[in-house]
Amino acid sequence: MESRFFKIKALDVLQSSKQHEYFSRTDITDLLNDLRTIMKMTSSRLNFDIPALMTEENYNDLTGLSKDQFSDLLGYMSTVRSSGVRSVRTCLGVFLTKLRVGLSNKILGTVFGLKTSQVQRIIHAARENLKETFVPHTPGFQHVSHRDFVTNHTTPVAKQLFTTDPRQAVIVLDGTYIFMEKSSDYHFQRMSYSMHEHRPLVKLMIIVGTDGYILSILGPYFADGHNNDASITKHAITNNLENITAWLQDDDICIVDRGFRDAFQYLEDQGYMVKMPVCMVKGKKQLTTNEANLTRLVTKCRWVVESTNARLKQFHFFEKVVPNTMISSIGDLVKITGGIPNKYKRPLVCNPENEEVAKKMSN
Known part of the structure; x- marks a missing residue:
């Protein structure tokens, strides 16, 4: 029945x-x-x-x-x-x-x-x-141990390309955003207005494993210039959100894009290794061969976070303009939604990858 x-x-x-x-x-x-x-x-x-x-x-x-x-x-x-x-x-x-x-x-x-x-x-x-x-068993640094995450959510290619110790965790970070209605509250409207997108929105930080498993979703944050990807990352670690500093270990690897360049040195000072596409030096027209190859290695593992964002936006509530009455609920709604693929969907990288390809790329 x-x-x-x-x-x-x-x-x-x-x-x-x-x-x-x-x-x-x-x-x-x-x-x-x-x-x-x-x-x-x-x-x-x-x-x-x-x-x-x-x-x-x-x-x-x-x-x-x-x-x-x-x-x-x-x-x-x-x-x-x-x-x-x-x-x-x-x-x-x-x-x-x-x-x-x-x-x-x-x-x-x-x-x-x-x-x-x-x-x-x-x-x-x-x-x-x-x-x-539901949420305590899904996204959040404390819902899975460091050892289990390394064992179950680090792809062979990521291990081959970036790790030197089997105990190292490899995480991929990226920011995403959700559009919202224009607010009649002038102060809130200023803090939520994005000069980049030219409309009001809130930002979230997505942290995944190299197989696309969602480790954590942080936020939401205001969209003003004080909350770019680098500053959100610094805020999370400085304030030890979700007890993140206890979960991360020395020499764990953070794969990021160029938007995190202002947090690059900060993360290394905390004891983590950072892998980021090489930034073009002013006056140069192209990257060197070694710089281009390093950038390809990062891209090989970083694409999963973009696909994870796309998977979340398949829940079209987050693709549309969210009413202001639901702004206070966005963090909970995104975490609930993020837990669904973790529990019920196949990982984005679920087939055994050829380590020989990774070996050739790293040589």
């Missing part, structure tokens, strides 16, 4: 115990009333209370998960209770559909047969619950 309905597998194994059954007038009336109730419940295709009503493709399109994965994530909804308005399954379904498809609360209310205020309460309840029960 699931939400008072039989699963398809259960229906296949059911066997009749009688050849005939007699119904009274009252039985037939009750049966028709039950059928009418079920038809009302299933009048919309977006009904998560009856798993058999929607296909695997429907689940994937609306939530980014399969039916089994949806049911597994449902197990984390421990503090949410069913009400007369919606079930726990509907609560999770509305929340994931919001993130995956990026519909407004008003439209979500229309397709789920709910009021806009009910949708708002559902999203708040699901977010608060998953923040407490």
Whole structure:
């Protein structure tokens, strides 16, 4: 049974115990009333209370998960209770559909047969619950040990190209951003306005392994000039966010792009090794052969963080302009979303890579 309905597998194994059954007038009336109730419940295709009503493709399109994965994530909804308005399954379904498809609360209310205020309460309840029960097991420096991360989320190519000790962790860092509405608060508008993108946004720092596994998501940060990739990195380490300095060890390797050049020396002073594409010296027209080769080695392992950002933006809520009313929730929403590929999706680099290629590149 699931939400008072039989699963398809259960229906296949059911066997009749009688050849005939007699119904009274009252039985037939009750049966028709039950059928009418079920038809009302299933009048919309977006009904998560009856798993058999929607296909695997429907689940994937609306939530980014399969039916089994949806049911597994449902197990984390421990503090949410069913009400007369919606079930726990509907609560999770509305929340994931919001993130995956990026519909407004008003439209979500229309397709789920709910009021806009009910949708708002559902999203708040699901977010608060998953923040407490799901996020601690997903992104965050303390959700995986340093040893396990090195063993399971460092590709052979990264080890061959950059490490000299099997205990070294290789992490890839990059910033991303989420657009937001213009605020009527002048001070907040100034701090959230990006001179680079010429629009208001908030920034996040994504830290992944070389296989694309999300180690941590830091932020959000304001978009003004005080919060570039280098300054966010310095802030995270100086303030020991998520106890990062206890997790990182001496000679761990940080792979970054040129936007981190102002943090290059700072990271090395902390005892970490930094791998960054070579910056062109003013007056030079091209890199030397050695500089170009070093840049290629960094690019060989750094692309996964760009693909991770793209994977997160497949949840179209983060691709669109986020309402100001949800700005305070962005950090939680991104971490919940980041935990989904960690737990339910294949790593971006999942096939054994040829170490011979890495050896040739390093020679």
